[in-house]
Amino acid sequence: MDADVTASDGVRIRYQVSGSGPTALVFVHGWLGNAAWFDAQRDHFAERYTVVQLDLPGHGASGRTRPEWSPGQFADDLRVVCERIDARALILVGHSM
Numbered sequence: 001m002d003a004d005v006t007a008s009d010g011v012r013i014r015y016q017v018s019g020s021g022p023t024a025l026v027f028v029h030g031w032l033g034n035a036a037w038f039d040a041q042r043d044h045f046a047e048r049y050t051v052v053q054l055d056l057p058g059h060g061a062s063g064r065t066r067p068e069w070s071p072g073q074f075a076d077d078l079r080v081v082c083e084r085i086d087a088r089a090l091i092l093v094g095h096s097m
Contacts, residue, residue, distance in 0.1 A: 005084050007057060007077050009068065014061035015054035015081050019046030024087035026052040028078065030096020034060030037095065050087050054078075071097075 001017050016035055025045055027038035035053035042051045055062040056074055066073070074097070082090055 003084070005080050007063075007066070007073075007080055009066050009073065011057045011063035011066045011077075013054060013057060013063070013077055013081060015052055015084075016042075017085070018042050018051045018053075019049055021049040022088040024050040024052055024085045024090050026054070026078070026082060026085070026090055026092050028054060028092065028094040029056065029059065030094075032059070033095070036060070038093075041093075050085065052081065052085055054081050 003015055003017065005013050005015065007013055027041060029035065029037045035055050038053050042053060045051050057066055057077060058064050058069070078092070
């Protein structure tokens with residue numbers, strides 16, 4: 001399922017949810033990447049976990065304009081997406097940045 005959420009600064013964030021399970025694996029790509037980097041992991045884990053792949057702002061299908069580009073804002077972007085996930089536990093899996 002593809003979905004959008006609005007970041008705290010108004011930028012649209014695109015994310016995908018696959019699979020099911022009480023634990024969600026949240027995959028976050030690195031610089032110049034996108035959610036598709038983790039398609040193989042999604043295919044492997046979706047039978048046991050809820051799998052979340054997101055495009056950070058400025059990447060993939062997410063918005064590209066914002067007033068501040070900072071690690072703090074990217075962390076807040078993750079928070080906004082994670083608040084939308086219906087799971088008992090979240091495991092963050094990141095690459096780079």
